[in-house]
Amino acid sequence: MSKIVVVTSGKGGVGKTTTSASFATGLALRGHKTVVIDFDVGLRNLDLIMGCERRVVYDFINVIQGEANLNQALIKDKQCDNLFVLAASQTRDKDALSQDGVHKVLSDLSAMGFEYIVCDSPAGIETGALMAMHFADEALVVTNPEVSSVRDSDRILGMLSSKTKRAIEGADPIREHLLITRYNPARVDQGQMLSLEDIQDILRIKLIGVIPESESVLQASNQGVPAVHMQGSDVAEAYKDVVARFLGEDKPLRFIEAPKNGFFKRLFGAK
Amino acid sequence: MRGCYTSRPLPWFCFIPLMNVAAAGILPGSVPVSFEIKSAQLPLVALYLKTDQLDVLAKGLADHFGAHGASPDFFDQDAVVLDFSALATADTASLDMAALLALLRRYRLVPVAARAGSAALMQAALALGLAPAPEEARRPPRRREQAVPTPPPEIQVEVREVLREVEVAAPPALVITKPLRSGQKAYARGGDLVVLAMVNQGAEVVADGNIHVYAPLRGKALAGARGNTDARIFALCMEPELVSIAGIYRTSELPLPPNVLGRPAQIRLAGADADKLIIEPLQA
Numbered sequence: 001m002s003k004i005v006v007v008t009s010g011k012g013g014v015g016k017t018t019t020s021a022s023f024a025t026g027l028a029l030r031g032h033k034t035v036v037i038d039f040d041v042g043l044r045n046l047d048l049i050m051g052c053e054r055r056v057v058y059d060f061i062n063v064i065q066g067e068a069n070l071n072q073a074l075i076k077d078k079q080c081d082n083l084f085v086l087a088a089s090q091t092r093d094k095d096a097l098s099q100d101g102v103h104k105v106l107s108d109l110s111a112m113g114f115e116y117i118v119c120d121s122p123a124g125i126e127t128g129a130l131m132a133m134h135f136a137d138e139a140l141v142v143t144n145p146e147v148s149s150v151r152d153s154d155r156i157l158g159m160l161s162s163k164t165k166r167a168i169e170g171a172d173p174i175r176e177h178l179l180i181t182r183y184n185p186a187r188v189d190q191g192q193m194l195s196l197e198d199i200q201d202i203l204r205i206k207l208i209g210v211i212p213e214s215e216s217v218l219q220a221s222n223q224g225v226p227a228v229h230m231q232g233s234d235v236a237e238a239y240k241d242v243v244a245r246f247l248g249e250d251k252p253l254r255f256i257e258a259p260k261n262g263f264f265k266r267l268f269g270a271k
Numbered sequence: 272m273r274g275c276y277t278s279r280p281l282p283w284f285c286f287i288p289l290m291n292v293a294a295a296g297i298l299p300g301s302v303p304v305s306f307e308i309k310s311a312q313l314p315l316v317a318l319y320l321k322t323d324q325l326d327v328l329a330k331g332l333a334d335h336f337g338a339h340g341a342s343p344d345f346f347d348q349d350a351v352v353l354d355f356s357a358l359a360t361a362d363t364a365s366l367d368m369a370a371l372l373a374l375l376r377r378y379r380l381v382p383v384a385a386r387a388g389s390a391a392l393m394q395a396a397l398a399l400g401l402a403p404a405p406e407e408a409r410r411p412p413r414r415r416e417q418a419v420p421t422p423p424p425e426i427q428v429e430v431r432e433v434l435r436e437v438e439v440a441a442p443p444a445l446v447i448t449k450p451l452r453s454g455q456k457a458y459a460r461g462g463d464l465v466v467l468a469m470v471n472q473g474a475e476v477v478a479d480g481n482i483h484v485y486a487p488l489r490g491k492a493l494a495g496a497r498g499n500t501d502a503r504i505f506a507l508c509m510e511p512e513l514v515s516i517a518g519i520y521r522t523s524e525l526p527l528p529p530n531v532l533g534r535p536a537q538i539r540l541a542g543a544d545a546d547k548l549i550i551e552p553l554q555a
Contacts, residue, residue: 151453151472151473152453154452154453154471154472154473155452155453155454155473157450157452158451158452158453158454158455158474159454161449161452162455202471202472202489204450204469
């Protein structure tokens with residue numbers, strides 16, 4: 001029985017796809033057979049971040065509409081044996097997603113022995129986002145430290161607890177995890193960003209990790225490599241921590257304090 | 272002079288709940304494209320009829336809202352609910368509903384609903400296309416100058432009051448235990464609303480009675496939604512976007528005073544006309 005994890009946020013551009021790619025890769029690196037599905041039909045990006053855009057022949061919508069089978073559409077990651085990508089269609093729109101179709105694909109993937117199915121949700125609260133969250137068991141709610149992102153995440157949390165299959169059927173609620181991305185402790189100290197405490201006071205769900213703001217994310221996505229592969233970077237370490245916590249390990253939070261500028265840095269100006 | 276209109280400058284909010292699609296079990300994705308049904312609210316004014324004599328009513332309206340009256344063009348196609356509760360049943364036999372509606376439309380009022388009338392009156396109103404509206408929760412007595420010159424015998428009043436008391440006591444409080452997040456709404460029809468978790472910005476709590484929030488209240492809170500001026504709002508951490516009691520509202524544009532902001536507090540109406548919002552700390 002596979003576990004379905006939706007990566008969602010409400011607001012666009014907060015790092016859902018970056019997180020989906022790194023989180024799925026992180027799970028695969030830990031030895032779990034994982035598939036990551038792009039639900040952003042019409043604006044597909046996940047294949048670019050995963051660096052497999054040239055190998056997309058059949059996509060998620062082809063499978064839903066019976067034009068291809070799952071084995072034809074699943075793209076095996078080049079670096080991890082346990083990782084597969086199901087790309088979105090660039091030429092259709094989100095109405096092509098039907099609930100029955102999504103359900104069939106998810107249960108077929110489960111039957112194929114995938115332990116984790118990561119659903120990369122599109123922004124917004126329309127069909128695509130609702131489909132991505134509908135069958136979820138757990139949710140990673142990606143939030144930036146700014147008020148509009150926090151409010152949109154709040155809206156999404158409301159929908160997770162009312163519009164999803166588990167909510168409608170009255171089953172155990174979806175396990176919600178808060179993931180804060182683009183966190184810059186120095187700017188928090190200057191009052192330019194919301195602090196961890198501010199965000200948690202509003203959203204009140206369990207924090208699974210903090211991803212620091214970093215240039216390496218942009219580098220990674222332009223190279224088509226999930227950020228978790230950027231060896232030695234803060235972002236890669238932070239995503240590995242998130243995966244470890246998701247798998248039940250106890251890891252202290254890192255990268256949440258501003259680096260203290262030393263005497264010489266202060267004297268000669270910090271870059 | 273006979274007053275036969277409501278003198279309240281602000282309309283209080285009347286809620287006309289429609290069917291909620293999600294509640295009906297239709298899943299997202301199977302929603303038809305040609306239409307969408309959502310719940311909606313409409314601000315209404317209520318017209319309390321105090322006489323069944325249309326000529327008296329016409330004169331009263333003309334005195335106030337006519338071309339030479341005190342405030343001509345006061346209404347601008349405002350939706351109105353006709354409230355017959357002040358008419359004794361015996362008076363209503365002669366009331367010509369069609370003529371009444373025509374009279375109101377002349378003053379740019381748009382009758383949409385009727386309530387608290389005798390069976391015959393309500394039937395006449397429905398036949399003319401009005402919607403039946405639920406009877407209002409108990410209100411404080413109208414102001415003295417609006418009192419009907421020929422009050423009904425005391426005993427009748429007594430009986431009516433008792434009947435209404437029973438009706439108001441019936442609906443139990445609606446208790447919400449999960450957080451209300453942006454975009455979510457809870458409405459306690461006819462009674463009190465008790466929320467045991469936070470009400471976030473963008474969420475809305477509405478009750479015909481009181482609202483109690485035993486957590487931060489950051490969204491909108493509308494108590495006495497059908498005009499009950501005795502309703503109150505209580506919260507353990509008062510920082511709402513908007514509060515309203517019986518239509519008298521205040522937004523967070525005018526910040527709450529520091530002795531109540533973010534603290535345990537209550538909000539109620541006070542003043543001779545019950546039109547002033549009083550916000551005060553809760554003394555433990």
